Amino acid sequence: xxxHRIVLHFPExxxxxxxxxxxxxxxDVQFSVLRAEIEENRGGMMxxxxxxxxxxxxDALEFLEGHGVEIEPLxxxxxxxxxxxxxxxxxVGQCPTGALFVEERDRTVxxxxxxxxxxxxxxxACPYQAIQxxxx
Amino acid sequence: xxxxxxxxxxxxxxxxAVVVTAEEIIDIVADRGVAQAARExxxxxTGTFGPMCSSGAYLNVGHSKPKIKLGGGTVTLNGVEAYAxxxxxxxxxxxxxxxxxxxxxRVFPGAFEYGGGxxxxxxxxxxxxxxxxxxxxxxxxxxxxxxxxxxxxxxxxAVLFNPRNAYQNYNCAVNLSDKPIYTYMGILxxxxxxxxxxxxxxxxxxxxxxxxRTIGIGTNVFLGGGTGRVAWWGTQHDPEVPRSEAGxxxxxxxxxxxxxxxxxxxxxxxxxxxxxGYGASLSVGIGVPIxxxxxDVCRFTAVTDADITAPIVDYGRAYPNATGEIIGEVxxxxxxxxxxxxxxxxxxxxxxxxxxxxxxxAETLKQWIADGRFLLSQPVQPLPRPGDGYxxxxxxERPPANDTENAGTDC
Numbered sequence: 001x002x003x004h005r006i007v008l009h010f011p012e013x014x015x016x017x018x019x020x021x022x023x024x025x026x027x028d029v030q031f032s033v034l035r036a037e038i039e040e041n042r043g044g045m046m047x048x049x050x051x052x053x054x055x056x057x058x059d060a061l062e063f064l065e066g067h068g069v070e071i072e073p074l075x076x077x078x079x080x081x082x083x084x085x086x087x088x089x090x091x092v093g094q095c096p097t098g099a100l101f102v103e104e105r106d107r108t109v110x111x112x113x114x115x116x117x118x119x120x121x122x123x124x125a126c127p128y129q130a131i132q133x134x135x136x
Numbered sequence: 137x138x139x140x141x142x143x144x145x146x147x148x149x150x151x152x153a154v155v156v157t158a159e160e161i162i163d164i165v166a167d168r169g170v171a172q173a174a175r176e177x178x179x180x181x182t183g184t185f186g187p188m189c190s191s192g193a194y195l196n197v198g199h200s201k202p203k204i205k206l207g208g209g210t211v212t213l214n215g216v217e218a219y220a221x222x223x224x225x226x227x228x229x230x231x232x233x234x235x236x237x238x239x240x241x242r243v244f245p246g247a248f249e250y251g252g253g254x255x256x257x258x259x260x261x262x263x264x265x266x267x268x269x270x271x272x273x274x275x276x277x278x279x280x281x282x283x284x285x286x287x288x289x290x291x292x293x294a295v296l297f298n299p300r301n302a303y304q305n306y307n308c309a310v311n312l313s314d315k316p317i318y319t320y321m322g323i324l325x326x327x328x329x330x331x332x333x334x335x336x337x338x339x340x341x342x343x344x345x346x347x348x349r350t351i352g353i354g355t356n357v358f359l360g361g362g363t364g365r366v367a368w369w370g371t372q373h374d375p376e377v378p379r380s381e382a383g384x385x386x387x388x389x390x391x392x393x394x395x396x397x398x399x400x401x402x403x404x405x406x407x408x409x410x411x412x413g414y415g416a417s418l419s420v421g422i423g424v425p426i427x428x429x430x431x432d433v434c435r436f437t438a439v440t441d442a443d444i445t446a447p448i449v450d451y452g453r454a455y456p457n458a459t460g461e462i463i464g465e466v467x468x469x470x471x472x473x474x475x476x477x478x479x480x481x482x483x484x485x486x487x488x489x490x491x492x493x494x495x496x497x498a499e500t501l502k503q504w505i506a507d508g509r510f511l512l513s514q515p516v517q518p519l520p521r522p523g524d525g526y527x528x529x530x531x532x533e534r535p536p537a538n539d540t541e542n543a544g545t546d547c
Contacts, residue, residue: 086407086419086490086492087492088487088489088490089487089490089491090322090332090486090487090488092486093330093331093332093485094325094330101474102474106492106495107491107492107495108492124245124247124323124412125412127322127409127410127417127419127488128407128408128419129249
């Protein structure tokens with residue numbers, strides 16, 4: 001069973017093609033759209049949490065690649081500056097996936113990178129400018 | 137039989153005082169009972185660390201040659217506007233002051249990356265800060281312009297003086313509107329997307345002395361990593377808010393005005409704050425020691441998060457319009473689980489004040505007292521207490537005498 005988070009980069013010429021809709025109809029895979037945006041002069045970008053039988057997923061990804069979509073594993077780099085973070089928790093309330101959470105033991109703020117979708121909502125919420133997210 | 141502050145100080149000098157934090161006293165009272173705990177424990181230390189906008193510092197920068205009169209002129213510190221309406225070289229920098237060219241909220245929501253709170257943090261960290269002044273000349277102060285770098289150690293006086301700190305309890309903020317809002321309680325997502333609170337709860341200074349029996353004017357405190365005093369009751373001090381049967385206020389109530397020597401403070405406990413769409417501020421670390429004079433004082437210090445409730449307030453409409461409406465009440469015990477239920481919806485909660493740093497402050501103050509480095513002080517005057525008739529009143533707007541726009545006209 002395949003279950004991963006991937007980033008799809010759509011070239012400009014397929015932005016208006018309903019590829020994800022076609023993917024859903026044609027292949028027995030489950031996915032949730034974690035993030036999607038049209039990048040200026042760069043086509044589209046989508047982060048998918050994709051689950052399915054290995055073979056079916058391989059076919060599904062080949063279908064996308066056949067239409068010019070570049071696929072790569074989600075790699076986000078979220079950095080919380082340990083010297084600057086006061087462990088208040090302001091970021092925790094913004095995090096849509098629960099990747100940022102408060103440790104019950106000592107009430108410090110912790111990060112579960114596996115759950116992070118690099119949405120960056122935590123960045124402006126930090127009163128101490130302690131969080132940086134780079135996304136690639 | 138009670139104890140006096142003088143007796144407790146004697147024990148502190150002898151290294152014999154029993155000092156515990158406001159977290160630790162909870163289990164001690166639960167295990168041994170309040171009577172035994174009151175006999176055995178001498179001091180309970182509290183702590184809090186969070187954004188406190190009503191904070192600032194006054195500085196005396198010394199006289200230049202030739203002399204300049206900054207009073208009545210304009211002064212900036214790292215570009216942030218300072219207040220110069222005092223004598224020749226006294227200045228005040230407020231936590232929420234901004235750089236002249238900060239776009240504020242013209243591009244909404246503004247980032248407010250650097251303000252007075254950051255200037256104070258930099259000074260305390262020992263960094264050089266640029267002072268630029270422009271003023272008028274006089275016979276005794278002929279100079280009109282000054283641009284120089286200042287450092288904390290070179291200043292004659294640098295005093296943190298905060299008109300309102302250590303709010304006794306506070307709102308739990310939510311947003312019932314359908315747009316995100318940017319508040320001093322942080323970013324509130326639409327339609328009850330999150331809930332924000334800001335109190336150390338069971339560790340918070342005034343929640344451990346809810347009727348101000350021991351904390352008063354003159355009380356010696358941990359302030360910003362150094363020591364300070366309660367200078368006065370804080371602005372908006374409001375002892376008459378509704379309280380639980382145990383005397384715990386059910387919303388924002390008492391406050392403290394605090395003063396202390398900035399030169400002895402630390403940038404770990406005075407940290408500049410940027411609140412998106414709202415402004416700049418300063419997070420202040422405060423710890424107040426509570427002398428366990430008797431069983432009543434001891435019982436109050438054993439307050440738990442379950443005993444303290446916060447009003448849930450809609451910052452989308454009720455707060456800005458000052459309607460006074462609350463959606464409900466929630467205990468800090470519930471808030472700290474990470475989710476609460478509001479209007480039938482599960483809502484994620486997050487704190488704006490740092491509980492781990494509040495613990496650190498209470499532990500540090502405990503150590504100072506245990507080491508005999510910090511003595512308690514008997515207040516010279518109590519804070520206004522419930523029943524004294526002191527309240528926090530709204531502004532009664534009256535149009536200026538020659539304000540035709542607001543006063544109305546016959547034509």
